[in-house]
């Protein structure tokens with residue numbers, strides 16, 4: 001029987017409290033149940049707008065690409081053709097042209113090979129593509145921030161399962177980055193240390209939440225995890241963005257990231273949904289040498305068919321209530337194999 005116990009944990013990067021209410025995870029559930037994700041997708045789908053050789057919604061035809069394929073989003077939320085004369089906002093409000101660039105990166109031509117099914121060299125290729133995107137878009141004078149993320153799975157609203165991620169290059173800095181960069185700068189000024197480096201030191205000293213580790217990278221369920229299976233994947237060395245990682249660091253990071261994604265899939269033997277976000281310093285020209293780039297993964301599921309809903313505390317109050325102990329969830333992930341349950345088709 002789970003003991004009734006709860007506590008607050010401080011999230012040093014986000015500068016906010018997370019309430020860990022671990023006794024709530026066994027509450028009876030009578031809400032929505034998710035269908036289990038299909039694992040038997042074909043390699044090519046005739047009407048998939050991301051598959052090689054197919055037409056996209058814009059009418060453009062994808063080339064018969066063989067590796068990673070990048071194109072400008074056909075329905076960008078920010079774009080170079082944004083109306084510049086947006087007029088005046090009413091009263092207290094402000095508005096601005098939503099210029100910038102939005103791109104899509106297909107991980108490969110194989111419709112069925114999600115990131116967890118790719119080999120370490122192919123995952124490393126993707127990390128190098130992210131380096132290229134950050135450099136290419138970040139050097140544009142109008143771009144202040146490059147947000148790279150993957151929404152994976154129907155549970156996070158993805159309608160097309162073809163493995164891909166997105167890049168938003170914007171004329172503003174996304175809020176989470178702004179907060180994390182400021183927290184890192186303050187911490188370094190006060191202590192001389194890197195904030196994420198100190199978190200990594202604390203995680204390694206405790207050890208219970210560390211999942212995988214090699215020479216220059218590691219993954220862990222953070223002490224202050226907001227989602228049940230939230231994981232940080234980080235280079236041990238401090239770099240303001242992924243673009244600054246050496247080839248060896250990229251290989252090590254790819255190794256740890258792939259191991260994590262396989263653990264995720266193995267947990268319930270299903271394609272594990274998640275939102276994956278790269279945390280990179282802004283490209284606004286300021287000194288961000290105190291920032292330590294990393295990748296965070298936010299799986300929405302608490303149980304195989306149970307979503308974490310953002311409700312009153314999260315949406316209304318702005319702080320998360322986590323219904324499980326990070327140590328317990330890390331133990332579950334640590335117990336999973338790092339060979340994929342559906343192995344035999346790894347590309």
Ligand SMILES: [Zn+2]
Pocket residue numbers: 044045048049050051052110111162
């Ligand atoms: Zn496809």
